[in-house]
Amino acid sequence: MQLRYLSLCFAMMSLPLLAKTEQVSSPNGLIQVIISDDNHPAYSVLYRDKPLINQSKLGFDFQVAPSFREDFQITSVSKQSKQEVWQQPWGEDREIEDHHNELLVSFENKAQAASYRVRIRAFDDGIGFRYEVNQNTPLTIVRELTEFSIQDADKSTAWWIPARGWNRYEYVYNTTSLLDASLVHTPFTFKNRDNVHVSIHEAALVDYAAMVLDQRRPGTFVSNLTPWSDGVAVKTKGQFTTPWRTIQIGDKAKDLLNSRLILNLNEPNKLGDVSWVEPGKYIGIWWGMHINKNTWGSGEKHGATTENTKAYLDFAAQHGFDGVLVEGWNIGWDGDWFFNGDVFSFTETYPDFDIDAIAKHGQKVGAKLIGHHETSGNVSNYRKQMKAAFELYQKHHVSQVKTGYVADGGNIKRIDDQGIARYEWHDGQFMVNEYLYNVKLAAEHKISINTHEPIKDTGLRRTYPNWLAREGARGQEFNAWGTPPNPPEHTTLLAYTRMLAGPMDFTPGIFDMSFNGLGDKTNRPQTTLAKQLALYVVLYSPIQMAADLPENYLARPDAFQFIKDVPTDWEHSIALAGEVGDFVVFARKERKHKHYNGNDWYVGAITDEHAREIKLPLDFLDNDTRYEAQIYQDGKKAEWKHNPYELDIVKQIVTRNDTLTLQLATSGGSAIRFKAL
Numbered sequence: 001m002q003l004r005y006l007s008l009c010f011a012m013m014s015l016p017l018l019a020k021t022e023q024v025s026s027p028n029g030l031i032q033v034i035i036s037d038d039n040h041p042a043y044s045v046l047y048r049d050k051p052l053i054n055q056s057k058l059g060f061d062f063q064v065a066p067s068f069r070e071d072f073q074i075t076s077v078s079k080q081s082k083q084e085v086w087q088q089p090w091g092e093d094r095e096i097e098d099h100h101n102e103l104l105v106s107f108e109n110k111a112q113a114a115s116y117r118v119r120i121r122a123f124d125d126g127i128g129f130r131y132e133v134n135q136n137t138p139l140t141i142v143r144e145l146t147e148f149s150i151q152d153a154d155k156s157t158a159w160w161i162p163a164r165g166w167n168r169y170e171y172v173y174n175t176t177s178l179l180d181a182s183l184v185h186t187p188f189t190f191k192n193r194d195n196v197h198v199s200i201h202e203a204a205l206v207d208y209a210a211m212v213l214d215q216r217r218p219g220t221f222v223s224n225l226t227p228w229s230d231g232v233a234v235k236t237k238g239q240f241t242t243p244w245r246t247i248q249i250g251d252k253a254k255d256l257l258n259s260r261l262i263l264n265l266n267e268p269n270k271l272g273d274v275s276w277v278e279p280g281k282y283i284g285i286w287w288g289m290h291i292n293k294n295t296w297g298s299g300e301k302h303g304a305t306t307e308n309t310k311a312y313l314d315f316a317a318q319h320g321f322d323g324v325l326v327e328g329w330n331i332g333w334d335g336d337w338f339f340n341g342d343v344f345s346f347t348e349t350y351p352d353f354d355i356d357a358i359a360k361h362g363q364k365v366g367a368k369l370i371g372h373h374e375t376s377g378n379v380s381n382y383r384k385q386m387k388a389a390f391e392l393y394q395k396h397h398v399s400q401v402k403t404g405y406v407a408d409g410g411n412i413k414r415i416d417d418q419g420i421a422r423y424e425w426h427d428g429q430f431m432v433n434e435y436l437y438n439v440k441l442a443a444e445h446k447i448s449i450n451t452h453e454p455i456k457d458t459g460l461r462r463t464y465p466n467w468l469a470r471e472g473a474r475g476q477e478f479n480a481w482g483t484p485p486n487p488p489e490h491t492t493l494l495a496y497t498r499m500l501a502g503p504m505d506f507t508p509g510i511f512d513m514s515f516n517g518l519g520d521k522t523n524r525p526q527t528t529l530a531k532q533l534a535l536y537v538v539l540y541s542p543i544q545m546a547a548d549l550p551e552n553y554l555a556r557p558d559a560f561q562f563i564k565d566v567p568t569d570w571e572h573s574i575a576l577a578g579e580v581g582d583f584v585v586f587a588r589k590e591r592k593h594k595h596y597n598g599n600d601w602y603v604g605a606i607t608d609e610h611a612r613e614i615k616l617p618l619d620f621l622d623n624d625t626r627y628e629a630q631i632y633q634d635g636k637k638a639e640w641k642h643n644p645y646e647l648d649i650v651k652q653i654v655t656r657n658d659t660l661t662l663q664l665a666t667s668g669g670s671a672i673r674f675k676a677l
């Protein structure tokens with residue numbers, strides 16, 4: 001009797017033991033991912049042997065097919081490892097190392113005749129995992145069930161912007177307890193009680209909806225896919241691979257900035273020879289519209305005139321810029337252009353913009369016209385004209401186009417097959433595909449794209465290197481008219497959030513901050529002049545704008561010299577120090593390029609509203625080399641509110657054995673060129 005009772009107990013106890021658990025570790029062994037099929041497939045993550053992500057569910061709900069939830073068993077696993085170095089045609093580093101261990105787990109539910117795989121990659125700087133589904137019937141996803149259950153959520157601090165809002169990604173960042181982050185965009189960055197810094201994002205977002213994170217229970221975020229206008233999340237044929245769900249992990253804030261995980265999880269270049277893709281610097285007929293000096297539309301203040309553009313091309317060529325962005329050149333801007341998406345022409349110019357003469361002038365002086373396509377969110381109107389629009393630009397030697405999708409979140413207008421207008425989100429599956437269509441078509445015309453009001457970056461520049469940059473956060477323009485303008489800490493937050501996704505067209509370099517007066521009550525950049533310079537090094541983009549009016553640069557030739565010197569393409573980049581929302585210090589070595597010999601280093605340091613002293617050991621510099629350090633620093637009395645312009649330019653000879661002490665004013669910065677001697 002007793003024996004029978006015991007064996008019954010044993011049988012009952014052994015049931016959970018049937019659950020399978022598999023695991024994979026990062027090459028350095030510090031990160032472990034554990035995946036199991038105990039009732040509901042789930043994963044967890046340990047860092048330095050401590051829980052970081054607790055048991056978090058995996059799976060999907062579909063519109064018709066049964067859910068992928070409980071009762072999926074692990075049926076097979078395979079493992080592999082990779083260590084290779086690959087090259088970027090342009091970027092923050094020429095060489096990137098991809099070193100990871102991979103675990104591929106197959107789950108099956110026999111009763112449902114359903115299966116899927118989860119592929120996990122563990123790197124030293126974090127993990128990525130994705131679903132691979134291969135069913136024979138179309139599947140419409142209504143919910144992805146992926147969870148991120150954060151250990152010690154109540155003791156963690158998070159930095160975030162809200163998702164599904166009218167202003168897309170263009171919000172002031174919040175710093176709160178992690179528990180107060182409700183529905184948030186990624187990259188979603190937080191630090192836990194042990195000061196471990198973590199950022200959740202995704203890589204390779206293709207033919208799928210963007211994932212935003214919904215804190216459904218305290219500390220547990222669930223993937224929330226931005227829906228289509230008909231309410232479903234993702235339409236698939238039954239065979240699909242999701243984007244990688246990524247968790248970047250580091251001991252220090254700067255470790256997140258040195259992570260290349262997002263790029264490593266993207267596919268290699270699919271465009272072949274991309275020597276026609278050109279990083280570089282540009283100016284534009286642009287800021288004048290934002291500060292109401294000019295208009296996009298026709299009339300007396302029209303910015304995009306032939307005469308004005310020629311003068312900008314001359315200025316660009318004289319000062320070493322590659323191109324001139326011209327907005328408001330095409331028919332459609334008159335009236336309230338925010339609502340004009342139906343009437344934009346992408347091939348007809350305003351009568352006072354002679355594109356032939358302008359292109360010829362550009363060729364003569366040696367600067368290119370940079371194109372602009374503002375859609376005001378009417379993507380069907382754009383789609384109809386897109387090919388002709390790129391043909392026109394290609395004919396006029398335009399090799400870079402800035403696109404724009406100004407429309408409230410959820411108000412992208414498309415005309416469906418029945419001729420009915422549908423309204424989509426900027427980050428739903430429809431638009432994810434639309435943005436990429438634009439980039440691929442541009443590539444056929446050897447044109448690179450800089451997307452404004454974009455889908456967030458998920459590293460697709462690796463696969464499509466002509467996708468140079470995008471906006472996707474509050475840029476400089478908010479300092480002209482935003483309510484409020486970007487606060488002093490904004491760029492020190494951007495570095496650890498938005499910038500983890502990829503290059504941003506922030507458009508630094510506003511020299512005249514007094515267009516509405518100084519102080520803290522007006523719209524203006526809430527920075528010092530030195531900080532405007534440092535942003536060129538801190539906020540990485542292969543294309544950087546000198547955003548101010550030419551006359552404001554001519555008024556400050558001393559500071560302008562730094563913008564003229566600084567490259568936009570790098571051999572190597574290192575985040576040296578920083579704390580999220582407080583300060584950032586980056587060092588970058590220039591890449592050999594037509595204007596650069598590849599020997600100089602640059603440093604950018606920025607601070608929030610607090611003045612700060614930073615010790616900068618120069619041990620990143622090359623061995624056996626002497627440099628002239630050309631230091632652009634806040635003057636002794638500089639402070640952002642009333643004395644932003646005071647700038648000291650100091651030159652001294654240094655080697656890698658020296659240490660500099662940087663004094664940053666309130667919302668100040670330092671920008672340094674180390675010119676190899």
Ligand code: NOJ
Nearest residue numbers: 327374404406452471477
């Ligand atoms: C918003 C963009 O961010 C800005 O740069 C542009 O000038 C306007 N749209 C007009 O296209």
Ligand code: CA
Nearest residue numbers: 170452453471
């Ligand atoms: Ca914008």
